Amino acid sequence: MTTEDYTTESNNTLRNNGPEIDPNDPNKSIESAWDRHRFDIKMVNPANKRKYKIIVVGTGLAGASAAATLGELGYNVLNFCFQDSPRRAHSIAAQGGINAAKNYQNDGDSVYRLFYDTVKGGDFRSRESNVYRLAQVSVNIIDQAVAQGVPFGREYGGLLANRSFGGALVSRTFYAKGQTGQQLLLGAYQAHSRMVDAGKIVMKTRTEMLDLVLIDGEAKGIIVRNLVTGEIESYAADCVVLATGGYSNVFFLSTNAMGCNVTSTWRASRRGALFANPCYTQIHPTCIPQAGDYQSKLTLMSESLRNDGRVWVPKTKELAEQVRSGAIKPRDIKEEDRDYYLERIYPTFGNLVPRDVASRAAKRMCDDGKGVAQTERGYGVFLDFKDAIERDGEDAVRSRYGNLFEMYERITDDNPYETPMRIYPAPHYTMGGLWVDYNLMSNVPGLFVIGEANFSDHGANRLGASALMQGLADGYFILPYTIGHYLAQVPKAGFSDVKRPEFTKTKEEAIERLEKLLNVNGTKSCDVFHRDLGYLMLDKVGMGRDKEGLEFMLKRVREIREDFWENVSVPGTADGLNPSLEKANRVADFLEFAEVMVYDALTRSESCGGHFREESQTEEGEAKRDDEQFCHVAAWEYRGPGQEPIRHTEELTFDYVKPSQRSYK
Amino acid sequence: MSGTLNFTLKVWRQNGTKDSGYFEEYEAKDISEHMSFLEMMDIVNEKLEAENKEPIVFEHDCREGICGSCGFMINGQPHGHKSRTTTCQLHMREFKYMDGGTIVLEPFSAKPFKVLKDLMIDRSAFDRVIQSGGYVSIRTGSAPDAHSIAVEKDSADKAFDAATCIGCGACVASCPNASAMLFTGAKVTHLGLIPQGQTERYSRVQEMVNQMDSEDFGHCSNFGECTLACPKGISLDVISQMNKDLLVSQFKG
Incomplete structure (x- = not known):
């Protein structure tokens, strides 16, 4: 395989090596595509797997689940993270939940519906085949996590509970209070720890990737810095997997951790990997508004709060001004003077419209002078639990969101049981990332990219509770199979060696x-x-x-x-x-x-x-x-500082979900 | 809107594990009461960097109280005096009472936690305790349907409470014996209370306790400081649960 397999000079068109899909042919339909593909791709014999070494960079949901699963399959995994422990990757901060088409609520959910919602939610800018596969394996993720002991929320009968998230009309989100990311990551971390104990994963913490090493155009190793000793080290392997997350910190203030960065994916891009749709970023509607210039990061308040919280601003600018100055308390504003604008504009989805729609609506209200934050610009809207507390009681609300309310109070000094939260959109997630084919391999052979670091499944907007789903789908159930297709074609295991001049030069x-x-x-x-x-x-x-x-x-x-x-x-x-x-x-x-x-x-x-x-x-x-x-993916080829990059495209076809103007009214 | 505060920070500086270390004082001026403790540290550090001086090294990442990276002793207490709060979630309004005074910052101190630099320590012993057995041995792909086993809500909730540990190390730092019983007990309890964790329940507790002991963590003598220092409020019940399971495991051979 060479780079030419993916790109042709003449028209810069990218070809994705996915299965053929024909909506009218049941043997080639999207429902059977993943099964057919798994049969069609090459495989590595179980006894040969132990001859291969795989580098995985990152230990979030995607990286930890991939490393653990690859180790279980018999591969030798070299895993890196910049934190002091693999358990601290930023997936841990995900709050709300994880989607799966289990239909445990008997409310009409199905794999097809999750697929449909995700393609529509992404505004028809994602690959149908990838999204369908994601919806298919979503059910396996829940099984896997439960078997690991992930303590999802349960009902009194002992079975799993669900909640709703934006952009969907069914309850398919599994959750562990407001700490779903933490519990799923600890599940993956424990599976990972088991493989460290078994000697199949060698874990290097406090180590940051500085560059990718190519040999004959294929990814065969990385250069890292040991953050404690400062030493620059080279590591060779038969292929490289990047699971290094997104680039929201390009905005300085975001909900990402302080250490989240673009370095691994960007360094790979400088070595030839195409960066797809970098302009697709998600500004999450429910975050605590910025308080001052000293602020180091923004804090997310889970989207799940929109299940019970109602979003509003005062109907008039004058009232908003009085709220900002503190002359009037939010709870003293009469019902008829409040504009529950999401419920008004989008009666069908109400407060549960997708994130991009909710964020823009909040901005528009504040641009019109109706913002309520007690800051210089006043940008913020209310998220009010008064009605939920009256309807279900304070205890019920506490059991659903207790830890989020506590966190809000700790930061703002306001008690959300007594006064509405103030929220405003903040950069949160990036749908763009390195371009990958159906096998999750970039255009650089041997370089695989999983989780938020790739561009694949969310199109131009990600629905809530889908990031955890995608990270774990890639790591547990997709990459471990597709990576074999590449390795089976590598001339010989162990070909890569740090003594080669490519390593010396990159170092x-x-x-x-x-x-x-x-x-x-x-x-x-x-x-x-x-x-x-x-x-x-x-x-x-x-x-x-x-x-x-x-x-x-x-x-x-x-x-x-x-x-x-x-x-x-x-x-x-x-x-x-x-x-x-x-x-x-x-x-x-x-x-x-x-x-x-x-x-x-x-x-x-x-x-x-x-x-x-x-x-x-x-x-x-x-x-x-x-x-x-x-109607295409744009994937950018780096050509040097200050030079205009080359724009490659991959056409998107929609055989199942016909593109339409999205409507959540 | 509100006034600003001023403090002297008396900070432990130590250049590497072998260095002997010393205190140095820094001024933190015009601090907004709405700032977090680490945002105040950022301001001090930004000034040091602009003067081409090495900033104070401290660990931090998510700044939402969940990753467990941050934590040092603030006036002698891990994560400071406010209960159930990580250092990153501690706000300066909690320090109004000592405006103009001196805040003392030291690294978590325990034999297994070596100082790497200033306030940053090595907590890899915690990872090794989990690696010794803090998991359910289930291979990817071999899980039964999630609803094939119902879990009683009460034990599910208790397991969840134990599972909220963030691995920050405050429990060890607060303990006069530098014991890691709260940390280890939390994982033993989480997995021991649910059906999925039963098969390995008694081997797990033995392996984890052995590893904990070999890392040089001390024993529990029921001071109870750990649960007070724990930013997630993990209860002492996890220690009794672990002791109970350990005892039962002796009879199981």
């Missing part, structure tokens, strides 16, 4: 770059640049984007980058623990990556899902797609 380049960062000797902290970039990105490449703003950003991002390389101050040395150097290395990559994001947003002049171009909206202000021109 030298990595060292050079760190030295360059340390030698700038400027006077500005790295955070200054990150904050500057992030605020601008949120303003111009956030919830609303237009041509003028994007063109401005193309110039501005370059200026900030140049300023960074002239004026950043990175104290300390490279030979030891140095968080300033780690941070600077990540921010340098955000400063390059942001440019591709802007190019992607600028070229895609339609609106779709979370990508909202002001120029392309319906009369009612909803995202207006342009299927004629943009």
